[in-house]
Amino acid sequence: EVQLVQSGAEVKKSGESLKISCKASGFSFSRYWIAWVRQMPGKGLEWMGIIYPGDSDTRYGPSFQGQVTISADKSISTVYLQWRSLKASDTATYYCARPYSTGIRDPPDIWGQGTKVTVS
């Protein structure tokens, strides 16, 4: 079964660092782009960025460039989203998502279950 399984909910304090994960299974991990999408409480979906695990080519949305780091570990088929210093405004649910095919513009069709991050 093709799936993305995300790490569990996190409760952190402002200024702390955090790395959440998205583990892929059921497909050739290195060949598919995987994106991160933010949803702040009661708000809409925002694209944060995307990575191609095959060569670690990474693109960021303008609002997220320099604020987060997206990385991948091919050996364990896992993509990460990392903060060096959390802010209260990072409180949100974060989803990873994979396009249905291997192109960066292919529509996303596989979503992780979401990771809720609360920063106080």
Add this chain to the structure above:
Amino acid sequence: NFVLTQPPSMSESPGKTVSISCTGSGAAIARNFVQWFQQRPDSGPITVIYEDKLRPSGVPDRFSGSIDTSSNSASLTISGLKTEDEADYYCQSYDTNDRWVFGGGTRLTVL
């Protein structure tokens, strides 16, 4: 700067038909495919339409998508509304730098 604009909310009665619009600005909406996602409370998004008008397996044919180049907009139409269709709906496409662009979302109430 490519932006997709949706109405914040819509409501309709069970059995009726509703069309949710997604208007593009900053570029032609037909330049790239448009997808539609349904998100129920406390759940992740699921695709109901991809590549403008295609339905994933398992999505009822009550859901359909279209593009209108004259108004630079995409539409999601849901016919024979059911209470289970009550959810938030998001359109999504791409900008010139391959970045995903989401509309602001439309909360559909079926009452």
